[in-house]
Amino acid sequence: MYERMRSAEAIISEMEARFSDMFEGSDNRDRRARSMNGSPLGITTAPLYRMFDTGLSPKARKSVPARRTQRGRLLALQHRVSSFSRLKWSASIVKDSTEWVTLDDTAFTNTIPGSNRDVTINTVPICSNMTNKEFRRQAMRARDIGVELIKKRIAGLARWDTREQDRVTTFFASADVHAKKVLCEGLPRLLAAMQELEPEKIVRWDSEINRYLSCAITPDSGVNHAAVCKPDSEKRVIAIYSKFCGSPFAQLWGICKVKTIIHECTHFTDTFDSQDHMYLDSEAGAMIFARNKPHQAISNADSIAGYIATFDGVNIAP
Ligand SMILES: [Zn+2]
Numbered sequence: 001m002y003e004r005m006r007s008a009e010a011i012i013s014e015m016e017a018r019f020s021d022m023f024e025g026s027d028n029r030d031r032r033a034r035s036m037n038g039s040p041l042g043i044t045t046a047p048l049y050r051m052f053d054t055g056l057s058p059k060a061r062k063s064v065p066a067r068r069t070q071r072g073r074l075l076a077l078q079h080r081v082s083s084f085s086r087l088k089w090s091a092s093i094v095k096d097s098t099e100w101v102t103l104d105d106t107a108f109t110n111t112i113p114g115s116n117r118d119v120t121i122n123t124v125p126i127c128s129n130m131t132n133k134e135f136r137r138q139a140m141r142a143r144d145i146g147v148e149l150i151k152k153r154i155a156g157l158a159r160w161d162t163r164e165q166d167r168v169t170t171f172f173a174s175a176d177v178h179a180k181k182v183l184c185e186g187l188p189r190l191l192a193a194m195q196e197l198e199p200e201k202i203v204r205w206d207s208e209i210n211r212y213l214s215c216a217i218t219p220d221s222g223v224n225h226a227a228v229c230k231p232d233s234e235k236r237v238i239a240i241y242s243k244f245c246g247s248p249f250a251q252l253w254g255i256c257k258v259k260t261i262i263h264e265c266t267h268f269t270d271t272f273d274s275q276d277h278m279y280l281d282s283e284a285g286a287m288i289f290a291r292n293k294p295h296q297a298i299s300n301a302d303s304i305a306g307y308i309a310t311f312d313g314v315n316i317a318p
Pocket of ligand 1: 263
């Protein structure tokens, strides 16, 4: 189970708003802390002093407001969380317009008065070249474009005119009964999988969520764009690598984010259960591969993704 949390900044702001009388600057903090000693809450100030462990003299420390440093605010947050052990954050306060991070599911179970528990918050963005909010927006737009492209191929297979047969022949060497059957059965399942994709299931390859997948995600070597665990149809988590972040959004003649997401979804065992026999970026490359390996093309992830989404000269804005 995962707590879907906002960024450290947003969490702290929320905590400050709720407990504003305890998150004042250092001067007020000292006064309030003294007044609170011996109160039914039994709050001590010791953990709060750690936020001023900046190497400054005791006098200088007192002039540094707690909320000026994120480190200080995080420590204060930890203290407040442990002091108010019954406080729980739920998904209901999460707004989609904010950043999301993952916390372990025991982060708020400490019931020992006065004790502290370290909370690890991974604030590393999924892509270093954009905020997580922008990443989610692009990922969902890529999903929506992929969904429309899949619908077009389902309609094409229903028509089964010369044009569609030519397209199937290009990517799978033959528009035979077997190829048509595999596509007719697989595309609706792929469509459903794409429609199930949610932004929080498209994560960094080293995200905490990956610990719960059925396979070990390969570390980011700068070569791969993304990865999934084929049997994880329920979770439908896509692990994103750094190369994905720098790839074009929807330049459909080559590799791009839209095709990467389609590619990954073809791997799930309940869609196409596809393999990576050969990575293929272009229509020409897919055609040559299909002619040379006709039996592999119909189960090759990039051949299927190419059939759906490779179009020369088409570039869709993110
Ligand atoms: Zn693959």
